[in-house]
Amino acid sequence: MANVTLDIRGVSCPGPILEAKKLLDGMNAGEVLHLISSCPGTPDDVRAWTRTTGLELVAMRETARHVYEFFVRKK
Template sequence: MTDVIKEDQVLDCSGMLCPMPVVKTSKAMKELQSGQILKMVATDPGAPPDMEAWSRQTGNELLRSMTEGGKFIFYLRKK
């Protein structure tokens, strides 16, 4: 990881199960300006495929998806 992504907002969805991480992410993204980046943290093992599908469906860009310390971390850029 040589490039650092600077998020504009952080959303912690730890402990939430589907569909709440997607619902909360959708709500948070609506508050951002176009081009801003949301960092979303989740513990739900279903979050990676859910966020990939959500990104495709909404047109918001999934910049990076990774696992760190048992948590799934996503960086999403608002379209």
């Protein structure tokens, strides 16, 4: 499902979004980034970021206590 995975557990916000943006900037339209983060603010940040930038939040889930996974598609 994902073309690229970014496991950034242990990095505080806004680090996960900043690093994800760098990767997505180099990806093609239609490709999917799998982002894994342990920062508790990341779910709200990812929702706001995808809403304001036109990216598609394909899926989001908490896989363990304070471990979040996101699948973001570049349009």
